[in-house]
Amino acid sequence: xxxxxxxxxxxxxxxxxxxxxxxxxxxxxxxxxxxxxxxxxxxxxxxxxxxxxxxxxxxxxxxxxxxxxxxxxxxxxxxxxxxxxxxxxxxxxxxxxxxxxxxxxxxxxxxxxxxxxxxxxxxxxxxxxxxxxxxxxxxxxxxxxxxxxxxxxxxxxxxxxxxxxxxxxxxxxxxxxxxxxxxxxxxxxxxxxxxxxxxxxxxxxxxxxxxxxxxxxxxxxxxxxxxxxxxxxxxxxxxxxxxxxxxxxxxxxxxxxxxxxxxxxxxxxxxxxxxxxxxxxxxxxxxxxxxxxxxxxxxxxxxxxxxxxxxxxxxxxxxxxxxxxxxxxxxxxxxxxxxxxxxxxxxxxxxxxxxxxxxxxxxxxxxxxxxxxxxxxxxxxxxxxxxxxxxxxxxxxxxxxxxxxxxxxxxxxxxxxxxxxxx
Amino acid sequence: xxxxxxxxxxxxxxxxxxxxxxxxxxxxxxxxxxxxxxxxxxxxxxxxxxxxxxxxxxxxxxxxxxxxxxxxxxxxxxxxxxxxxxxxxxxxxxxxxxxxxxxxxxxxxxxxxxxxxxxxxxxxxxxxxxxxxxxxxxxxxxxxxxxxxxxxxxxxxxxxxxxxxxxxxxxxxxxxxxxxxxxxxxxxxxxxxxxxxxxxxxxxxxxxxxxxxxxxxxxxxxxxxxxxxxxxxxxxxxxxxxxxxxxxxxxxxxxxxxxxxxxxxxxxxxxxxxxxxxxxxxxxxxxxxxxxxxxxxxxxxxxxxxxxxxxxxxxxxxxxxxxxxxxxxxxxxxxxxxxxxxxxxxxxxxxxxxxxxxxxxxxxxxxxxxxxxxxxxxxxxxxxxxxxxxxxxxxxxxxxxxxxxxxxxxxxxxxxxxxxxxx
Numbered sequence: 001x002x003x004x005x006x007x008x009x010x011x012x013x014x015x016x017x018x019x020x021x022x023x024x025x026x027x028x029x030x031x032x033x034x035x036x037x038x039x040x041x042x043x044x045x046x047x048x049x050x051x052x053x054x055x056x057x058x059x060x061x062x063x064x065x066x067x068x069x070x071x072x073x074x075x076x077x078x079x080x081x082x083x084x085x086x087x088x089x090x091x092x093x094x095x096x097x098x099x100x101x102x103x104x105x106x107x108x109x110x111x112x113x114x115x116x117x118x119x120x121x122x123x124x125x126x127x128x129x130x131x132x133x134x135x136x137x138x139x140x141x142x143x144x145x146x147x148x149x150x151x152x153x154x155x156x157x158x159x160x161x162x163x164x165x166x167x168x169x170x171x172x173x174x175x176x177x178x179x180x181x182x183x184x185x186x187x188x189x190x191x192x193x194x195x196x197x198x199x200x201x202x203x204x205x206x207x208x209x210x211x212x213x214x215x216x217x218x219x220x221x222x223x224x225x226x227x228x229x230x231x232x233x234x235x236x237x238x239x240x241x242x243x244x245x246x247x248x249x250x251x252x253x254x255x256x257x258x259x260x261x262x263x264x265x266x267x268x269x270x271x272x273x274x275x276x277x278x279x280x281x282x283x284x285x286x287x288x289x290x291x292x293x294x295x296x297x298x299x300x301x302x303x304x305x306x307x308x309x310x311x312x313x314x315x316x317x318x319x320x321x322x323x324x325x326x327x328x329x330x331x332x333x334x335x336x337x338x339x340x341x342x343x344x345x346x347x348x349x350x351x352x353x354x355x356x357x358x359x360x361x362x363x364x365x366x367x368x369x370x371x372x373x374x375x376x377x378x379x380x381x382x383x384x385x386x387x388x389x390x391x392x393x394x395x396x397x398x399x400x401x402x403x404x405x406x407x408x409x410x411x412x413x414x415x416x417x418x419x420x421x422x423x
Numbered sequence: 424x425x426x427x428x429x430x431x432x433x434x435x436x437x438x439x440x441x442x443x444x445x446x447x448x449x450x451x452x453x454x455x456x457x458x459x460x461x462x463x464x465x466x467x468x469x470x471x472x473x474x475x476x477x478x479x480x481x482x483x484x485x486x487x488x489x490x491x492x493x494x495x496x497x498x499x500x501x502x503x504x505x506x507x508x509x510x511x512x513x514x515x516x517x518x519x520x521x522x523x524x525x526x527x528x529x530x531x532x533x534x535x536x537x538x539x540x541x542x543x544x545x546x547x548x549x550x551x552x553x554x555x556x557x558x559x560x561x562x563x564x565x566x567x568x569x570x571x572x573x574x575x576x577x578x579x580x581x582x583x584x585x586x587x588x589x590x591x592x593x594x595x596x597x598x599x600x601x602x603x604x605x606x607x608x609x610x611x612x613x614x615x616x617x618x619x620x621x622x623x624x625x626x627x628x629x630x631x632x633x634x635x636x637x638x639x640x641x642x643x644x645x646x647x648x649x650x651x652x653x654x655x656x657x658x659x660x661x662x663x664x665x666x667x668x669x670x671x672x673x674x675x676x677x678x679x680x681x682x683x684x685x686x687x688x689x690x691x692x693x694x695x696x697x698x699x700x701x702x703x704x705x706x707x708x709x710x711x712x713x714x715x716x717x718x719x720x721x722x723x724x725x726x727x728x729x730x731x732x733x734x735x736x737x738x739x740x741x742x743x744x745x746x747x748x749x750x751x752x753x754x755x756x757x758x759x760x761x762x763x764x765x766x767x768x769x770x771x772x773x774x775x776x777x778x779x780x781x782x783x784x785x786x787x788x789x790x791x792x793x794x795x796x797x798x799x800x801x802x803x804x805x806x807x808x809x810x811x812x813x814x815x816x817x818x819x820x821x822x823x824x825x826x827x828x829x830x831x832x833x834x835x836x837x838x839x840x841x842x843x844x845x846x
Contacts, residue, residue, distance in 0.1 A: 035458060037781050084705040085771055087778030106778055282507040348508055355510030355529055358460050363785045 025196030025224035036204035040364040042102035044372040047192040049168035058172015061094040069129040107205040156254035156414035197227035201372035204364030240413040257411035259309035262377035274302040275349040333408040340400040448619030448647035462533040462627035463787040465525035467795040470615040472591035481595015492552040530628040579677035579837035620650035624795035627787030663836040680834035682732035685800035697725040698772040756831040763823040
């Protein structure tokens, strides 16, 4: 009895999807929206820490920085100025499995932004820039070591995925980055930034034919090399680990449990389940832990990776409450697996997620991420309406079906705690 | 010679502006956009720390929290659940002169969101909730005391605006909040949350006539009281103050200088000037301080208040570099006043700001802020196109005219530094 069903809002009116693969192997996709007031452009490179050899740990992220340092015809200042002249909103990020470069501008600057980003994909990697930037990366690594809230998740993943490349650190270590040479980076770039391993995505107001012609000319010299990814089998093992850390003043709890891959259609139901369990502001864990004053914050979400997925829960608490928080967390997870979810919980989570999808469709920049990542993982495009319909169709039974395998009972609990609390 | 002039992009196509004042004094305004996929609703209350008596310092911000704690017919949980059921993205904030409550939802939930926010404007202010929330606020005050980066700006304002209510702290102090009674808060609410002192703004997909009828019914019991604001004259005095602070590990420099009020048309040129001086990523201060490695970050902006404006510059630096940073900062400000700005700098800043305006027009939620705040300050509405045209028309002479009064030479420099650096 929920009166708030999603209307079939005409979310994709006038929007047209285009895709092609160039002779050099580069995939180009676009969601053309003539009513948009801007255009977003992004290169999605299917490479990240999971694709690194042990001796090159951290190279994906370091290389991401180097792409802003210069090309054969531009230095770092010229790249910075060119973004600035267009008034571009731009950035880049590196994860375990993707490196993404993106920007948004007024439609009239679209071709210039495309030219700049394309030029950056073939960086000069000058030795002097490499040496300077290495210091910046080493400082970043040192800085994060002071942030247990960040490291807790990284170290929990490393233990959960032990022996699997999805446990690799994005930042790398002071040792691995310190020892890295320019030649190793150039070799990694040559292997991983093959046009066949990249998707160029665009969203918003643009001329598809003109864009395609421009990309053909700009990337004409690019040569494809084969750039695979290893999909080692992964078998999660339940367990726990408690680590005292001098820089921790709070206790950080990370619970990881098997979920569903980016290619698995059950990922929609998994997002709803994670929302019911631990969405910030209102969820089972919110009421059990935040509202009761046991923790400052808690949240659960579902993380879809290439071939593997996981549920994760993060809680930060006063060390004095640590054991009580773990107890409540275990009780809630057990109750969830035993009793399943209720219809009104599913409806509420579906509304929340569907609204989020609409908000994420309001600007070309936010559409770009959906578009590019969905394509990298599944090789296909999903309209906003299709996504909304998939959530709309979910039932309580779909969500409860995920619980039959008792995923949370197979979870791994990682605790990063102040040394004092370890006595 | 800049080829990147703004096209007359049809930014406001299909958008219609509506406004009315109800008999109880409440102003209702809307930017109706039938093509939008969501609707944003906000109450803009023209009250903040500058409107507080000394003994009620912090009440505006504390009251903002209390509006989420309950109305005569809803408790805190019910308010939270109701936002959640709609999948609303909502929040609130308090500044020196405004308290704003806002949310965005799918169009079909618009009336429900409007009902909820309107109900919240008449809070129950239950004693038990008041006592509990007071502890939360006191913890927040203690928390901010650990964040010199935040306090530096607050304390710099207090000194710059000494004797003027714009120097009042939004958070208040542990003493003032600790001593505050429920009755004082109820009195403040009765004085300041008069419908005549509030603007209800909406943006996105909505039915204006139906909205208006709903608001009339919901706010029928509201009675206007006169709620003025004192506009004491303000005469900035140049000077500086250096304060050692045990919790500072870096040196924080805040430079404040006279600017232009929210009602002054020269504010557009002032934004361009601030961008040229200190926009993050690319500006005179960026190249002089960040690129040279002297500071971690620096930025300048122009802050428009009701009747008074100011330029502010914020830099964070290693204590060892403090004197050198101050020297470079003074040199750059002096050079700016002596030589003025260059045409290409003005063009670049205009492009950047114009692009920002377009991005801010892409979602109903971001339009809402522009719409509501512009109306609170000037009593009128400005379309995106009008704003873009005003920037487009700016010349080098307009920007240089602001420098004739040598505003930065009348600036006040506040330094918050580690105690060790004070020897």
